[in-house]
Amino acid sequence: MVATTTGLYPLPDWAKDDLAELKGHQRSDLIDGSEGEAVVSAYETAREEVVDVQQAAGLDRIVEGQLRWDDMIAHPLAVHDAVETRGIVRYYDNNNFYREPVVEGELTPDGDVGAELDAAAEFVDDGLQAVLPGPYSLADLATDDYYGDEDAFLNAIADFLAAETDAFPEVETLFLLEPSLVTDSPADGGERASEAIDTVAEAADADVVVQTYWGALEEKVYAYLLDAGIDAVGYDLVSDHEQAIYNSNEYGTTDDVALGLVDGQNTLVETPAEIRERIEWFLEQTTNDFETVYATPNTELFYLPVNKFEAKLESLAEAATEEVNL
Template identity: 30%
Template sequence: MIITVVDHYPKIPNPPREPKLRKAIHAYDQGKVTKEELEKTFDEVTKEVIEEQITAGVELITDGQIRWEDGQSYITKKLDGIEIGGLFRYFDNNTYYRQPIIKDEIRWREPIILNDWKKAQEWAGNVPVKAVLTGPYTLARLSRDEYYKDLEKLTKAYAKALTEEVKLLEENKVKYLQFNEPSIQYYPEDFDLLFEIYKEIRKYFSGKLAIYTYFHTVLPLKDRIKDLPIDIFGIDFVSRKENFEILKDFPKNMALGYGIVDARNTKLETPDQIAQLIKQALNYIKDENLYINPSAGLEYLPRERAYEKLINLAKGVNLVRGEKK
């Protein structure tokens, strides 16, 4: 078992801790601090959230995506051919993202997350940091396409651009790479397209390759997951309880990202509750094939509550480990 997280982490702590990032962004917008000073604050907060994850007991962390405005803008603003549009609702949640507008051929221009990952891994020391990207299919589904005007062409264009980033991550010996693809749950009829793009991406990455989903049911995909050329498939078991039905049929050839801590609710799970859910999975899935994590990113929780949830997640895992000895 590996204790991990999905992607983003809360950026702003509650009082009496200082909301330094909010202040820095506001000051930058007013022209009171330089870009370099703002970047320094981003680094400071990233270091804090890395330390919080490690202190809580997380064994495979992320950089917290502290620089990300949302799951789409941070990536697409570093690609050519795309403009950033207005705010759109993110699936059926009370959160919003700025919609990418495809104006021309999509091309990779510069590193997207490589430098963030390199700094995070340096600060994390011996604790591995996984690189996280929004997947090509989900980017395509959440974009307004004024150029390709074809979902398959747009998805493959995104995939081609992101493959350049994958090559860089491989060169820099990234061991864990996760793509977030929640959109495929809403359009299971597009699974063949998803398979095709990840078959290509797989050629360029030798580490642990993951696809994570959340917010919806995966049952329409259950007979196809085994075909994906990946190592880990992440599922949200909080938003849709019927997803527990997949445990008995989950592919033996891959690991499960087991999303059992509610990332969108401040109610705190107990270590005992978490341990019971882990035991339920262990009836069907090997210990070494379980990556235990929240149901989605934690950014929309109060930072202190997110930390408490991770502490209890680690305690729950360690309860089960103790019983297995």
């Protein structure tokens, strides 16, 4: 049982205030690719703080926190030199927004995420976990003004993420966040998306988890996802636990599994006992003997107030410490 998270943490309250003052506008517009020394210093301090929070809670995997990702999982494109960020776009179906990344040139690797992981590694002895957008979701959130073809664009996104992954420091796990596989299912049933995910997974020297959320995958998309060379599929048990069980039992699953057990968008804090019941229910309902179960929130966590975020981490870690027969 491995307690971890999907990353994208809320900024500490002091950092929200300091960064808004330093940049002169609201957090949704903070990142412009040319951060000054004071801004960089504030993020460095906040990064160390959220690493400490995870370690104090007792999580088994530690993420960098993605505190600079004001455009959420669109961030790796939003800070790229070949991308122009345009108008504000609603982030899926909620009250968060991101700047539309419009790709206007070749997506060469820039090492932005790797640099964040290098910085986090200074405070993490072992158990470092990387977080990236999945290629399908990143392509879905972006606009292509360069490659000219949907297949070519998705392939370019996958190659870009693979090159970024190849530059990572040593990490234990890589979570690829793929909400668009649920909210905007691929027209071809998911074959190209699976191939793109496979491209990124092949570049990772770590266990690769594809975390889907805001519902369950359509059956065909799910079946294609299993063709990718990944170590674990993630299920959002908060949003649709019944379809998650159906997919797993009908089409099989991976040897490892990630369970979205904690609601990343609701301030109600789950108790360790409640989380534990969800784990046990899933294990009872499925026919697999899993090697590893990743116990996670179902979505990113930036939606939460800092005190609720910290409390949910503590509950998650405590729930995963009890012995279980996988």
